[in-house]
Amino acid sequence: MVELPKVRLSELLRVKMSVREELASKLDRKERREALNDGHAHREPRPCGLTVHPGRGCTFACIYCYIEDMGVPRTPEPSRLSGLQLAYAIASNPYTLIGREGTFLAFGSVTEPFLPTVKERTLEYLGAVSRYLGNPTQFSTKAYLSEEDAERISSLDPSVSALVTIPALRWADRIEPKAPSPELRFKTLSNLLRRGIHASLFLRPLIPGVSEEDGPLILERAASLGARGVVLGALRVTRRILRELESVGLRDLEDRMIREPKSPTDQVPLATGDLKRMLSLRASSLGLKVFPSACSANVDAHNLGCHMCNMGPCNGPLPDYDPQEIEQALTELEIEARIIPRGGKILALVRGGSKRVRRVRHLVSTATKRMVTVRPVR
Numbered sequence: 001m002v003e004l005p006k007v008r009l010s011e012l013l014r015v016k017m018s019v020r021e022e023l024a025s026k027l028d029r030k031e032r033r034e035a036l037n038d039g040h041a042h043r044e045p046r047p048c049g050l051t052v053h054p055g056r057g058c059t060f061a062c063i064y065c066y067i068e069d070m071g072v073p074r075t076p077e078p079s080r081l082s083g084l085q086l087a088y089a090i091a092s093n094p095y096t097l098i099g100r101e102g103t104f105l106a107f108g109s110v111t112e113p114f115l116p117t118v119k120e121r122t123l124e125y126l127g128a129v130s131r132y133l134g135n136p137t138q139f140s141t142k143a144y145l146s147e148e149d150a151e152r153i154s155s156l157d158p159s160v161s162a163l164v165t166i167p168a169l170r171w172a173d174r175i176e177p178k179a180p181s182p183e184l185r186f187k188t189l190s191n192l193l194r195r196g197i198h199a200s201l202f203l204r205p206l207i208p209g210v211s212e213e214d215g216p217l218i219l220e221r222a223a224s225l226g227a228r229g230v231v232l233g234a235l236r237v238t239r240r241i242l243r244e245l246e247s248v249g250l251r252d253l254e255d256r257m258i259r260e261p262k263s264p265t266d267q268v269p270l271a272t273g274d275l276k277r278m279l280s281l282r283a284s285s286l287g288l289k290v291f292p293s294a295c296s297a298n299v300d301a302h303n304l305g306c307h308m309c310n311m312g313p314c315n316g317p318l319p320d321y322d323p324q325e326i327e328q329a330l331t332e333l334e335i336e337a338r339i340i341p342r343g344g345k346i347l348a349l350v351r352g353g354s355k356r357v358r359r360v361r362h363l364v365s366t367a368t369k370r371m372v373t374v375r376p377v378r
Contacts, residue, residue: 006321023132051108069238097363100135101369113141126153140165147191150194164192165204175248304369309371323339335356337360360372
């Protein structure tokens, strides 16, 4: 049995400080201030990692999209930060770690990263993250990416994880009226794979009334192209989204809501476990890996192991760690904590307020790739 090297939080923090100082030296005072005021410099990572926003807004007008309910404009605008500023902001974030063992990064969420007005910023960000940070990085897209686009992406970050979103075929014109056709997105998947990029199918969202018919066909086509796997994602609806879906003939979705919405903009998941089980079995029969979440594909692309959430464990073995080393590293951040192994998980007893508790949870979980429960103590 191969013994894995121990992860050292102190070394990860030292690297982060060194990278931050290097990036600071390349920016003037105004540029540094802009970066530090940006959300990437202080926003907490989500369970799938830190979302990276090369822009805001989207013109694809998918009727299941939630960004309108979040107050994000439809007209896309690229981020004002340069690639260097973005890297500096991430390196300055108190909740992140830098490098291959660092925080997962996910491009997308509030924009399509390869819209014409956002594309160059996305590529700039991918290059800066790869060159200066080296974090495991992923993007999701519905855009058509040509062979030349795929080559540029591969040259910027050959280990990037790509997710190509295709939730419908026969229903595509009705639920994704302005997005590229499914056929163009299959070409995107093929172009990425031919450049050696770890590209997977993002069959998301699963929509009752659509996924039963189109899902198996989408899986078969993706498998024939050599997709590395598939992520099956649930649908979240607001009252507005529910009305939009009903307007194109998708009825009875309200019966699948797992709870009543708390407000007009509250996003409520639909119960789609039956669809997920059916499509998981079909994907496995086709030889596709079924990733339990988007970040699981990122883990696989970078040959890591992870058990930071209940959806894992994902991929390979977890790194070993020394509780005392982690405690000592945290003292350098002026955080007093006790690290207690609990089977494959970690209990952290932290002295201090909520910000220190959150910081310990993110740093220790990211470094060890384990689930961490944090309890404040006096």
